[in-house]
Amino acid sequence: MSATHRQGMAPSPRGGTGATPPRGAGAEWVRKPERAPGDPPVFLREVVADAAPGARVLDAGCGPGSWPYDLRGDLRIVSFDIKYPPGPPQRAPHVAIFRADLGRLPLRDGLFDLTVCHYVLEHVDALAACCDELARVTRPGARLYLAVPRTASFDDRLYRFAGWFAKIALLKFRKRIEHVQRFDLDKVLRLFGARGFEPEALARVPAGFSWMNDPRTLPLQGPFTAAVAALHRATGLDLARDANLVITFRKTGGASRAIRSVRRVTHVCRRCGEHAVLDPPRPWPKTWGCPWCGESNPLGRPRA
Numbered sequence: 001m002s003a004t005h006r007q008g009m010a011p012s013p014r015g016g017t018g019a020t021p022p023r024g025a026g027a028e029w030v031r032k033p034e035r036a037p038g039d040p041p042v043f044l045r046e047v048v049a050d051a052a053p054g055a056r057v058l059d060a061g062c063g064p065g066s067w068p069y070d071l072r073g074d075l076r077i078v079s080f081d082i083k084y085p086p087g088p089p090q091r092a093p094h095v096a097i098f099r100a101d102l103g104r105l106p107l108r109d110g111l112f113d114l115t116v117c118h119y120v121l122e123h124v125d126a127l128a129a130c131c132d133e134l135a136r137v138t139r140p141g142a143r144l145y146l147a148v149p150r151t152a153s154f155d156d157r158l159y160r161f162a163g164w165f166a167k168i169a170l171l172k173f174r175k176r177i178e179h180v181q182r183f184d185l186d187k188v189l190r191l192f193g194a195r196g197f198e199p200e201a202l203a204r205v206p207a208g209f210s211w212m213n214d215p216r217t218l219p220l221q222g223p224f225t226a227a228v229a230a231l232h233r234a235t236g237l238d239l240a241r242d243a244n245l246v247i248t249f250r251k252t253g254g255a256s257r258a259i260r261s262v263r264r265v266t267h268v269c270r271r272c273g274e275h276a277v278l279d280p281p282r283p284w285p286k287t288w289g290c291p292w293c294g295e296s297n298p299l300g301r302p303r304a
Contacts, residue, residue: 029279032291033203039261042201042248043275044118047145048072055113058137060102061120065089078112080105103129110139118147119244122156122179127191135195135251144197144249147205151182155207155243162217185245189257197249201261205275206303207243208268225270225298232300233284240268241303266303271295278302 033043041050044067051057053074059066062079064087069077079089080100088097100106103126115138124130138144149156160179167175189199209228212221232238247259265275269290276291280302287296 027285027289029281030288030291031277033263033265033275033277035263039263040200040248042203042246042261042263043265044116044145044147044246045071047114047116047143047248048075050143051075051114056111057114058107058112058116059089060115060117060134061123062089062097066116066118069095078107102133105133105137107137109136111137113139113142115142115144117145119149121146121148122181122183125180127181131191131195135192135197138251140251140253142251143200144192144251145247146188146192146249147244147246148181148183148188149179149244150184150204150242152184153207153241153243154239155209159211183245188245188247192249193255193257196251196253196255198252198254198256199259200248200250201263202259203246203263203265203275204242205244205246205265206238206268207240208270208273208297209240210268210270210273213271221270229298229300233286236301238300238303240300264304267297267299269293269295270297 035041035046041047048057048067048071051072054076056076056078059077059079062081063084065079069079069089069092073092073094075094077095078098079095080098081088082099082101084099089095091097102120102124115134117134121127121130134144149159151157156179160177163175163177163179166172167177185202192199209221209225212218212224228239232240264277266278267276267288268274269276269292272290272293272295274290274292276288278288278299280288280299284302285299288299289296
């Protein structure tokens, strides 16, 4: 259950998340996603910010931490993974860290006011058992945040190809292929609707290819993302579009699949994996600066 394919607040070898962007890094047509009054939260920072003081929060399959835990020192965070590449989260008084299998958690029923599962379910072998456990440890009325890649997307296909290439062409025959589960929106809604969760909000998130921050692929990330953007600009073929599903649910015991809010995000930073909304002017600029970390990213055509 390695959480290696993350978009959004994934710590990066090129710098941490949450840093103030350098002056002039952004533009008036680049902004962070905005939440209208009455909209339920959907992005991870929003979900964490929306938690009540003192809330119990589970970071399931946390890797090095799905978000910077110091953003909310008043929360009681429990984080676990079955392994910790490139290392466990930093220890803090409000954080408990342990090793566990998501399919068999040593935690009591209904313990958490917020459950976070950030790009984890695609890695697990026993999907039904893992979904059962996420439902079991979330208290009635509480929120579940879920992010998964969309299997039909180019990004997920590329990730799988890279795994098989390393396994066969590089003779790493014992290497585990990480993305063993496949998802689309209908499947996600069915999985959690059957377990008493109703969807609150959805965002279809494009690829930022931030998983290429891995030291083994980092030298390729810049040329690759530039080529993807150039192809989009020249032909309209958008290989990054709708790569991921980010959804928040409420554990109501009901079975409604009606989504209250669909949120807009047009781009993802290749460095920090954070979301942005771009409305570029004509003539279209060739780059955009991340409003979170200041990284310069190549720009293809605008997205709706």
